[in-house]
Amino acid sequence: MKDIEQSLGVYKVTIDLPLWVNNIQCFLFKGEDGWDIVDTGIYTPGAMEKWKESFRKLRINPLDVRQIIITHDHVDHFGAAGELQKLTQAPVKMVNKENSLVKWKDWLKEILHEDSVFHFFGLPKELKEEVIREKGTQFKNWVPSIPETEDIRAQETIVLGCEQYQILTFPGHCAEQICFYHPDREVLFAGDVLVTPNHLNATNQEPLTDYFKILELLQKMKIAYLFPSHGKPFARVDIRIGLIAEYRKQQMSELKEHLSKESTVYQAYLFFLSRGALTDLFFGLTEVYYFLEHLVKLGELKKVTREDCFYYKEVNKNEMD
Ligand SMILES: [Zn+2]
Incomplete structure (x- = not known):
């Protein structure tokens, strides 16, 4: 090399x-x-x-x-x-095109704004506040x-x-x-x-x-x-x-299996974490969120929103008939 x-x-x-x-x-x-x-x-x-x-x-x-x-x-x-x-x-x-670096600080504000999907992940309140505080400071210092x-x-x-x-x-x-x-x-x-x-x-x-x-x-x-x-x-x-594509697909099928019982984004994140697949909470959560949304799009999971929180569960094939 x-x-x-x-x-x-x-x-x-x-x-x-x-x-x-x-x-x-x-x-x-x-x-x-x-x-x-x-x-x-x-x-x-x-x-x-x-x-x-x-x-x-x-x-x-x-x-x-x-x-x-x-x-x-x-x-x-x-x-x-x-x-x-x-x-x-x-x-x-x-x-x-969007001059995204200039808008970059607003992006963080948008993510952490109370309307953002980030607040629907089912993260315990103290942990959420900690992530917001930590990322706010880190990102400011890094740029x-x-x-x-x-x-x-x-x-x-x-x-x-x-x-x-x-x-x-x-x-x-x-x-x-x-x-x-x-x-x-x-x-x-x-x-x-x-x-x-x-x-x-x-x-x-x-x-x-x-x-x-x-x-x-x-x-x-x-x-x-x-x-x-x-x-x-x-x-x-x-x-x-x-191999990478295969690994990603395997992660998704494990996730789907796990979702035979209803789960929030945070709970799904903890499931991945227990398998050593993810580390950083902020990035891990958003990654899991995209996995879940992909499975919803494929019709494998259904998603409901209750009390400002998303819940995902495997689609029961019998229910669909
Ligand atoms: Zn990178």
Whole structure:
């Protein structure tokens, strides 16, 4: 794998995350007249130190950074973009029709607003208050400044380092995310396309249908090596993606089985947690919510709302006749 990285002129910068995954892989691409960054990680003093250390090691003058690309508008991918823009003076580019970074703080307010579905998850009151407090503070600290951004929606290709990549846009994990594909070398920088949706800012109310469609599409693409944002790069991509899709489907069928008795989102989350499948409460809850909504859409579960809480239960086939 090192050979491929070397031939593409790509260097990984691993930023620690206190989230459902331990870290994120950001990338530095070496070009003839400067460097390109893909994703920035969250902002923490340690994360900024990591960037500066990488610049020193690779002998990069921060002003030689040509551009900073953000794969999607999730905090672990763009949190430090504002501070890195100050340091490098480089343009920050993303698919950004809605200018979502500027609206980002409102998004958190919206999620935690009393009308939001988040309040229908059946979370005990104290725990809910704790999550809201904790996430409010964390998210504010992780994004101390919002960069100026350029929209690369209209662009079909991009030069990262010395190589040209196709820009592919995928829904599923979030409303829109960009990946970079090198057709000759069959390499994909995949961002989070393999990660299930776990935020409440997907514009699609039920994003798992898109997520599974994208997995199928990726499985059919010619990809020899895939670089994910979380975890190590890997080969034998079609097999690996098939396993991921299989695992997700297994999680859903276990969830459905569990829902032979009625359950709230929080109770379903605890069921997953007991199986070691999820960690972070906030992201885990939203992920489980999307799973449940997907099963409702497939007609496998029925959903009722009582006293400001959603309840899900397996559809009794006999009842339907
Ligand atoms: Zn991520």
